Amino acid sequence: MIELQELRKEFAGSTALAGISLSVAEGEIHGIVGRSGAGKSTLIRCLTGLESATSGHARIDGVDITALSGARLRASRRSIGMVFQHANLLDSRTALENVEHPLQVAGVPRAARRARALELLELVGLTDRAGNHPAQLSGGQQQRVGIARALASEPKILLCDEPTSALDTQTTGQILSLIASLRDRLGITVLIITHEMSVVREICDSATLLEHGRVTQTGMLGEILADPSSPLARDLxxxxxxxxxxxxxxxxxxxxxxxxxxxxxxxxxxxxxxxxxxxxxxxxxxxxxxxxxxxxxxxxxxxxxxxxxxxxxxxxxxxxx
Ligand SMILES: Nc1ncnc2c1ncn2[C@@H]1O[C@H](COP(=O)(O)OP(=O)(O)OP(=O)(O)O)[C@@H](O)[C@H]1O
Ligand SMILES: [Mg+2]
Missing domain, CATH: 3.30.70.260 (ACT domain)
Structure with a gap:
């Protein structure tokens, strides 16, 4: 479960997050929407400890990421999988080797990491592409390899920053169903940043609207839709x-x-x-x-x-x- 409490992030001269409080229950798919510059990526970066918060707390399963540093921060980051707009795979490695890579970095023995990577490729439906290099894969297939790689360390939460923004409508649908099925099968909690309301409509259980670093609306989709005059309902x-x-x-x-x-x-x-x-x-x-x-x-x-x-x-x- 993810819990943000009065999370603030100030950069020299500007406030990116002005005290964000929100919670996402275990196994929930939560959408974060908001205009460019609203603070969405900063929020995710603070949650992973890639950016240190100015004040406030960001807890994952009760562990306050803002209070960690060094080895303890690195260890807790392993419970977080990250997916971005572009998979950024290593061109010189095959799909299988790309999925293996984080396990290799973590020192997992070769046979074990290979077996795990094969399992993950199967999970994302790419067993037959294991030996292909990124250049031989479509954008959607690359994104699926990226998702498999994000799952390598068996994270409890998956943070996705615009995971489908570079994909066409049909491929977007496939990636979203994959994310939903992974949640169903693995029980992971998913935070998905998007500027596409269709993504929220399709797979989110709950959503938050960020404006100028503040939460202006948050709730379960059902609650949001029950008030048609609310900003998120208008967008949905x-x-x-x-x-x-x-x-x-x-x-x-x-x-x-x-x-x-x-x-x-x-x-x-x-x-x-x-x-x-x-x-x-x-x-x-x-x-x-x-x-x-x-x-x-x-x-x-x-x-x-x-x-x-x-x-x-x-x-x-x-x-x-
Ligand atoms: N490293 C940084 N240094 C200074 N200001 C930053 C830095 N990173 C982000 N900001 C500022 O913080 C604010 C929020 O940025 P952020 O990247 O979180 O927005 P976003 O909601 O992800 O936008 P987009 O939809 O364009 O990705 C912006 O005003 C941005 O200029
Ligand atoms: Mg962003």
Whole structure:
């Protein structure tokens, strides 16, 4: 389990982390999102001890990384696997040798490290590529070798900094399913930094939004989606495209667990039928049907009445300007 407590990091003249507190339970996949410069990579670097925090605590299974140095820090780093945007494999070595490398550095005997590396390649589905060099592998395959390498020391947590940003949509899907299945099979805790909300939608159990080095929202995906007005919910379930609505007839509705049919039923029963659904998104995330839709009413008056009726039933409504 990962626990950050008032974690601060100041660089000369700037504050990268302004007191971050958050916790991620064992076996959870937690997404960290935020704009460029929000402090995401700094957070991961402090968690691995690659960067020393200015103040605060970063605990992994109760061990405070910020209090360690030297050999003890190196030892605790072995419980952390790291995956980056690019796998950065050693070009002169085969896939198998790349996975073996950290074990070799740690002094594991040849036969044992080879057996372990083969197991790991099997785990990421690359047994048949063991003898290939990085140049002979696709970006997605290289990333899988990178993940196998990160798992070599049997870490309890996996920190991923933009692991799929350099990959196409299909390969991204494969890498995400791999990460999810590794969590299921090995029980590891995963922290995944991403600028892609689709990554959060697809595999995260919980997420945190960082802004200017602060946590502005954090929670389980279900909780986040239950409040459609929250910033993360807005990003997870984006608004339909902007409407040109000179007659002020459209209404934006956010659904979090309420079926679309209920909206139509409410409209019918209040005598304010919906003329059309202009645009919108509707999908199931983490078992809950969520969506954001732009509805068209007959006129402004009808819109007001429908808006009132929907709000009375606890449905989140925003009137277009
Ligand atoms: N070594 C450093 N020295 C000085 N300032 C730094 C250093 N590393 C990061 N910063 C600053 O800290 C802030 C947070 O940087 P960080 O790399 O953590 O952002 P990020 O959220 O990972 O951004 P991106 O999405 O672009 O990767 C930025 O303002 C950055 O300029
Ligand atoms: Mg970064």
């Amino acid at each position: 379930v984006p608004l339909p495209r902007a409407s040109d609505d000179p007659h002020r007839r459209t209404l934006e509705v956010a659904l979090a667990g309420t079926p679309l049919g209920t909206v139509f039923d409410i409209a019918e029963s209040t005598g304010t039928p919906i003329s059309a659904v202009e645009s919108g998104t509707l999908e199931t995330i983490d078992g809950t049907q969520v969506g954001r839709l732009r509805l068209v009413c007959a006129d402004t008056l009808q819109r007001e009445r429908l808006s009132t009726a929907l709000r009375a039933r606890g449905i989140h409504v925003e009137e277009a300007a």
